[in-house]
Amino acid sequence: MSFLARRLTTTPRLLGASRAFSASARRDIAKITLRRQTFAATPEIKATSTGKEVIQYSVASNDGPADNRRTSWFRVATFAEEGPRRDYLTSLPKGSTVFVEGDAVMSTYTDAEGKMRSSLRIYQRNLEVLRRGTPSE
Template sequence: MSLFTSLRPTTRLATAARTFSTTSARPAARITITGRLAADPELVATSTGQDVIKYAVGTSSGPRDNKQTSWFRVASFAEGGQRDYLMSLQKGTLVHVEGDAKLKTYEDSEGRRQTSLNITQRFLEVLSRPQNNNSEHHESH
């Protein structure tokens, strides 16, 4: 019986678990997304005049006959060559994005409370480019 008694968790382990659960949170949550660009990235100016690149990444999950797609809107404050590179990407490009995620709660024009997920890009890697020609790239929707 003493063998089983020695296998019980010690109070030191219980204390370590409690200490771990009370550590302070990071200033921002991190998110990793791997998916395809929903459209070409778009350069827009904020209300303060700062340029920001906005794009959406779509990811699919679930069984083949019932795939569900989630769309994530991402903002990038890349400058110079990084901005030019990001702006050169086309709809359908497979990307891996790491960013900071924040939930924002606001009231819409009809007075309803809404919540949106804001993602600010920290890292982007192109995994593959779409296999299409220019006529497909510029088709109207």
């Protein structure tokens, strides 16, 4: 029996098999990975309506050749408790290059002029600093 015939005879058995790849419950959330993105500004700590503090920052993504470059901006938020991780994140200066993994959430709202707008927010799950920017004086 040829290799291809053996593969075809084993495929139906594999198609019927199911395997759990995660012990956690399934959630309908879009995941996003932002690689080699640049901090637009130093992260800021803000209070939510419930009084919990959230760290917010924006990252820029450039696409295309230098003479026709487009920049996309992504707003990122994370809930980091007080401590070394939070202090490190809030000390990252503008221009730092990062790798961000998170949950993407799209929302719609009406702006001050009455127009419907959409907003994409990323809730950070993982952050790796690839290059720390130099603080501006």
